Amino acid sequence: MPDRRAILAGSAMVLAAALVPLIEPRRLLARELPPLRLERDVPQQLGSWRIDESIAQVLPAPDVQAQLELIYSQQLSRTYIDESGYRIMLLIAYGENQIDKLTVAHLPEGCYPAQGFRVTAPTYERISIDRGALNVARLIASKGARNEPITYWTTVGGRTFSSDGERRMARVTDSMMGVIPDGMLVRISSIDPDPRRAFASQERFVRDFNTSLTVSVRERIFGRLA
Numbered sequence: 001m002p003d004r005r006a007i008l009a010g011s012a013m014v015l016a017a018a019l020v021p022l023i024e025p026r027r028l029l030a031r032e033l034p035p036l037r038l039e040r041d042v043p044q045q046l047g048s049w050r051i052d053e054s055i056a057q058v059l060p061a062p063d064v065q066a067q068l069e070l071i072y073s074q075q076l077s078r079t080y081i082d083e084s085g086y087r088i089m090l091l092i093a094y095g096e097n098q099i100d101k102l103t104v105a106h107l108p109e110g111c112y113p114a115q116g117f118r119v120t121a122p123t124y125e126r127i128s129i130d131r132g133a134l135n136v137a138r139l140i141a142s143k144g145a146r147n148e149p150i151t152y153w154t155t156v157g158g159r160t161f162s163s164d165g166e167r168r169m170a171r172v173t174d175s176m177m178g179v180i181p182d183g184m185l186v187r188i189s190s191i192d193p194d195p196r197r198a199f200a201s202q203e204r205f206v207r208d209f210n211t212s213l214t215v216s217v218r219e220r221i222f223g224r225l226a
Contacts, residue, residue, distance in 0.1 A: 038076035038092055041217045047208025049080035088205045091187040097180050108150050117141040127203055129210045132225030135160055149198035150189040157181030160223030
């Protein structure tokens, strides 16, 4: 007699294969939204912050950059400076298809170690802005004398997430609904030996960033807030 568990497992696999064509995502959400052009849509002046023209933008290591280009269709990398001379590095990466591409390996806790950094475990915080609370992740990357506190968040289909579990669940839900969501990674960091000062400055930058965008762009970059 065949093993009953094997029969049940085989039946489940046949059923899943039959259902795949019915639930395969086909609706590309990005096509239903206004075009997003990061270079154009993110101002060079964000409140009290302006682009620091004295610093050349530094791209990730070639292997990391190649991975990002597979996942994201647009990337924006800038350094901003305020009146006191404090610098914030901003990276935004946007992709039209995020149904199965955004993984921990491509987030700061994955890509920084790939470049030789040591990183702390992320903590999850909420930053209050004018439209509600933004869920963010925070961690610190260090390499030699370089200490880089990082604040970041991601969006999937217009919703903002900080934890990988929530992102994965959102992608599964969208897939079941036949939707291919777009997605974004927004990373804000500064080279600073004092994490408390760095995170306070980054929080101020987030608020200025939010209020400097048009309504439609703001909703794409910051997502729907709690």
